[in-house]
Amino acid sequence: MDDATEPHRTGSEAIGLVLARPPRLLGVEPFFMEFIGGIEEGLVERGMSVLLHVVATQEAEMATYRRWAERRLVDAVVVVNLTVGDRRPHLLRELGLPAVLVGTWEENPAAPAVRSDDAVAVRDALAQLLHLGHRRIARVSGPAALLHTCARTTALVEGCREAGVDEPVIVEGDYSHEAGVRLTTELLRLSPRPTAILYDNDVMAVAGLSAARQLGVPVPEEVSLVAWDDSTLCRLASPALTTMSVDVHQYGLSVAETALELIDGVEVTDRWSPTPRFVPRGSTAPCGVHTAAR
Template sequence: MSLSEAVGLVLARPARLLGVEPFFAEFIAGMEERLAERGLSVLFHVVTTHEEEIATYRRWAGRALVDAVVVVNLTADDRRPAVLRELGLPTVVAGAWQGDQPGTAAVPTDDYQPVREAFSRLYALGHRRIARVTGPAELVHTRTRTKALLDSCREAGIEPMLVEGDYSAESGARATAELLGRTPRPTAIVYDNDVMAVAGLGTAKELRVEVPGELSLLAWDDSTMCQLTTPALSAMRGDTYQYGMSVAQSALELIDEGEAARRWSPALGFVGRGTTAPPPGEPAVPGAPEDPAGAREEAGPQGPGEPVG
């Protein structure tokens, strides 16, 4: 039974990133739609550290301001689920989490297989020098994506290039310039979000590196920004809006029943546009599409073996 008529969401990250990154806007919109059906809303707060985030939870619990909370961007040895359990706040973890405590549910993402798919798409086009601009290294999903790329490269007998970013345009531009300054430089770069990818495309243009003639680029979390660049950015696409709705559904089940059905975030799939092509002098592997737009594969409605909804 809802008491406060709100579900809390705290983001520990620089507020300036929220104005340019579409992911959380879509995620929150999905949450709001599902919660509104029950007369609830999202209580949203931005802080800079996890300590401030935990202090927010303590304040919310003390004042009974929320009926449940959603935790995002888990890190290794994350304290937040345990603190929320002590506070007695029903909690939905959005992302990979192995815990199994009463009053806590997870809507995990598959961060491994989509990286393998992204790699296989680029490898099939003929790329052998593949780089990735990652999100913050302490995040669990960053580590999972990194492992997926390392495993793929090891199996293919090639060496990956990794540069850490922080999801900002500045870090995407900086990492791209660093990678393009290497000898040999990569022929393909995968970015952990759309903002860094758009910035990377701008940097490549400034350095007069032709995309996709000399360099292929692939963004994570497709967005309108990716579709409006010139050329339009190829991306790994998932249904972020549905993800938010699924998380909200789990929160409602926790509020009502104390437990939630197991569900996954929607799967990601490759969407080829104008920034992926064979590298210079390397025709695509037989059987791989010459035109990456012809390789379009929409994200499926479910994760590995688990339904969404």
């Protein structure tokens, strides 16, 4: 992307990142800590850092941008968790605050972006499960308003239709342990129940493993589980969780590189997040006699 502009420097020596999510999730979900670590590493040689602010709503996030722009507290901002009808890119243009959009985006990005292809990753995960013989597949998603949630949902529904298998059962979560337990319990009480469940993060997947154990449903003998994002949580679970693994640290580094180009007023390079890869572990297995009979 050719987005060369005049250098934008406020003297703040900071890149802003606002997370509109419950603060308690940051303590248990490794993704954003690894992501921020990657950004910090990419900024350290320039003597810059990340100014992190956690808020409850997107409205509060937008109020933060207004305050930062008025006080010239940051040189640029990183915008994550893009949503359907997202108003943040338009606001940031009005404020004259340079922004890097991160993740799935509709059509052409409205600003320099580090994009992700969630559809390809979901199709890869689905292909792996179909190869194992699974035909009843469910998904515990993140919030439905997020563009990457929409992209994953569309890819899974279309992939199942093309494969001629049952339409997937999709239930909406919020990335929390509580949602993972509750929604997995609901899915495993269906008749017939799914033989494989995809989760949109690691925390909900680990919680789902616990819920299956509580219900007496053995993993992977009767249900296979796949987490999105690899982490220590997944590797230490018993059985260890199969994942769609992303190099989150490199993702953060790419965002830092884009932000620095934007600040310096040079041509901004098109960048994509690292491609997720399927990492099989103990939580997935061929769909066996027991699951097929239920």
